[in-house]
Amino acid sequence: MGESELRIRGFMPRTDEHNRLSQWIIALREFLPTIKPRLRDRYIPLHETPTLAWHYPEIKYTTYLLAALVMIWLVRFAIVLIQPGPPESFKPQATTADFQVFCTNPQCPSHDQLFVIHREFGFHGFPVECPVCKKLTGLRALKCFSPTCNGKLIPARYENSHWVCTVCGQVFPRN
Numbered sequence: 001m002g003e004s005e006l007r008i009r010g011f012m013p014r015t016d017e018h019n020r021l022s023q024w025i026i027a028l029r030e031f032l033p034t035i036k037p038r039l040r041d042r043y044i045p046l047h048e049t050p051t052l053a054w055h056y057p058e059i060k061y062t063t064y065l066l067a068a069l070v071m072i073w074l075v076r077f078a079i080v081l082i083q084p085g086p087p088e089s090f091k092p093q094a095t096t097a098d099f100q101v102f103c104t105n106p107q108c109p110s111h112d113q114l115f116v117i118h119r120e121f122g123f124h125g126f127p128v129e130c131p132v133c134k135k136l137t138g139l140r141a142l143k144c145f146s147p148t149c150n151g152k153l154i155p156a157r158y159e160n161s162h163w164v165c166t167v168c169g170q171v172f173p174r175n
């Protein structure tokens with residue numbers, strides 16, 4: 001239905017600039033009761049022949065839109081399904097740790113200095129190679145709180161599933 005036709009029927013406001021808002025309200029009030037019969041007229045053929053639905057653009061494009069939304073939802077669902085567990089960056093934090101290491105070789109230039117190695121959690125394959133003297137003299141450094149060691153970092157041995165202070169012989173709780 002063209003604009004001029006609407007205007008003749010009184011559904012559209014005339015373009016008098018005077019008091020436009022009230023004209024719109026009047027036009028709307030006249031227009032509203034006609035919506036239902038118009039819709040009825042429009043969809044009568046559809047009621048008789050449902051296969052005509054595709055000739056109605058509003059039905060067609062609404063269907064396209066819904067199909068697109070369903071596709072997006074399916075793709076998101078598929079991505080969630082194929083994603084492997086927690087992100088890769090999460091795993092090393094949970095299963096590996098930094099270990100402080102003493103070189104116990106008296107001839108080493110970095111004797112009694114600390115270096116750090118990164119191994120899986122619970123690693124106890126000491127001694128490890130010293131990065132300076134390249135000898136297998138790296139022992140794990142732990143703080144020993146015995147009266148003798150008094151909280152100092154000491155080289156520890158791994159014996160019978162426990163760490164043992166090489167200075168005073170104190171056995172550490174399992175760690």
Ligand SMILES: [Zn+2]
Pocket residue numbers: 103104105108109110111130131132133134135137
């Ligand atoms: Zn060394």
Ligand SMILES: [Zn+2]
Pocket residue numbers: 144145146148149154165166167168169170
């Ligand atoms: Zn000690």
